[in-house]
Amino acid sequence: MKKILITGGAGFIGSHVVRLFVNKYPDYHIYNLDKLTYAGNLENLLDIENKPNYTFVKGDIVDDEFIQKLFSEHIFDGVIHLAAESHVDRSISNPMEFIFTNIVGTVNLLNAAKFNWKDNMDKKLFYHISTDEVYGSLGDTGYFTEETPYDPHSPYSASKASSDHLVRAYHDTFGLPVVISNCSNNYGPNQFPEKLLPLFIHNIRNNKPLPVYGKGENVRDWLFVEDHANAIDLIFHQGKVGETYNIGGNNEWKNIDLIMLLCKIMDKKLGREPGTSKKLITYVKDRAGHDLRYAIDSSKLQRELGWSPSLQFEEGLGITVDWYLSHQQWLDSVTSGDYQKYYEAQYVKRER
Numbered sequence: 216m217k218k219i220l221i222t223g224g225a226g227f228i229g230s231h232v233v234r235l236f237v238n239k240y241p242d243y244h245i246y247n248l249d250k251l252t253y254a255g256n257l258e259n260l261l262d263i264e265n266k267p268n269y270t271f272v273k274g275d276i277v278d279d280e281f282i283q284k285l286f287s288e289h290i291f292d293g294v295i296h297l298a299a300e301s302h303v304d305r306s307i308s309n310p311m312e313f314i315f316t317n318i319v320g321t322v323n324l325l326n327a328a329k330f331n332w333k334d335n336m337d338k339k340l341f342y343h344i345s346t347d348e349v350y351g352s353l354g355d356t357g358y359f360t361e362e363t364p365y366d367p368h369s370p371y372s373a374s375k376a377s378s379d380h381l382v383r384a385y386h387d388t389f390g391l392p393v394v395i396s397n398c399s400n401n402y403g404p405n406q407f408p409e410k411l412l413p414l415f416i417h418n419i420r421n422n423k424p425l426p427v428y429g430k431g432e433n434v435r436d437w438l439f440v441e442d443h444a445n446a447i448d449l450i451f452h453q454g455k456v457g458e459t460y461n462i463g464g465n466n467e468w469k470n471i472d473l474i475m476l477l478c479k480i481m482d483k484k485l486g487r488e489p490g491t492s493k494k495l496i497t498y499v500k501d502r503a504g505h506d507l508r509y510a511i512d513s514s515k516l517q518r519e520l521g522w523s524p525s526l527q528f529e530e531g532l533g534i535t536v537d538w539y540l541s542h543q544q545w546l547d548s549v550t551s552g553d554y555q556k557y558y559e560a561q562y563v564k565r566e567r
């Protein structure tokens with residue numbers, strides 16, 4: 216049985232990847248390593264937590280000794296590394312957390328893989344999940360390709376860029392088999408309501424202001440989270456060692472246009488008078504260093520591995536809104552902080 220370590224599996228994207236792998240590969244044992252920061256929520260994985268091929272491990276990737284011990288106790292065949300601090304606004308108010316988790320944590324994993332895999336590197340894979348934000352900001356035209364030079368602007372994107380460089384350095388210097396993918400903005404169920412879409416869905420439902428940064432003219436390329444998880448599955452199994460793959464939705468939206476569309480959908484779903492939700496839009500001070508536009512050219516992934524996004528955006532957005540509206544308990548638990556008690560109740564008490 217192959218042992219796969221997925222880091223950050225209690226987070227937004229990680230939980231979709233863990234679910235996919237646990238269900239699709241009964242002959243893999245999936246170890247989900249997560250510190251359960253504010254962004255980690257085991258309630259995201261209730262449906263698979265009792266599966267025989269799944270184990271949750273609570274731990275911090277910044278803790279070097281812990282990581283070395285974990286790798287010496289389990290002979291992992293592969294690592295899919297998603298654990299990170301992921302929110303740009305938090306990286307502006309507290310950059311240090313990002314340096315520790317995203318850079319030091321990644322190097323701890325690389326060191327543990329390098330040390331423990333040294334006798335049969337060719338059968339292993341270290342897959343690092345990254346973001347398109349490492350490429351910086353585009354003007355009105357053009358796309359990020361795998362050859363676009365790195366030009367990060369926020370502490371978040373700079374820490375992810377740094378970790379990408381270190382992953383490549385471990386490949387080039389030590390021969391560690393690595394693969395990297397850089398994906399555009401994800402949306403879908405289980406995203407922490409600090410990111411644009413879940414925050415705005417939550418606020419519209421509760422008649423709270425919708426804080427649009429600057430003029431709302433920034434552009435993002437949105438991809439449904441399950442399409443990202445499917446791309447990760449494909450790259451993990453068929454990607455070429457040492458390569459980078461860009462993943463994107465080919466789905467660019469100016470923030471204000473996206474917010475207007477969301478308001479329209481929400482009015483309909485909540486049975487409100489058309490035009491009600493958009494009255495909540497409030498323009499606020501722009502984010503410092505706010506990247507104007509991200510747009511991914513994912514043709515390499517499409518051409519070489521045959522991946523393509525499965526959902527049209529309007530459909531994906533509808534599914535997403537329905538999910539949040541029908542999971543009010545999840546949103547309440549996340550916004551009240553109750554979800555952080557789940558680990559204690561479910562795991563720690565059982566251990567005693």
Ligand code: NAD
Nearest residue numbers: 223225226227228250251252254255275276298299301401
């Ligand atoms: P998230 O913030 O929802 O989840 C991150 C997870 O990592 C949480 O479960 C958290 O508890 C865990 N974690 C944080 N610090 C840790 C530590 N020190 N040790 C162990 N676990 C720790 O993030 P996400 O949006 O799911 O993003 C996952 C990955 O995908 C990140 O690497 C991010 O850079 C990348 N990414 C995200 C997007 C996006 O749109 N969300 C797009 C492209 C790439």
Ligand code: TYD
Nearest residue numbers: 303400409410411412426427428433435470
């Ligand atoms: P976000 O979801 O934080 O993702 P990222 O910054 O990684 O792209 O933000 C998406 C876009 O929405 C980004 O241009 C910032 C903007 N935004 C707002 O206008 N208001 C908000 O409250 C948030 C969270 C984001």
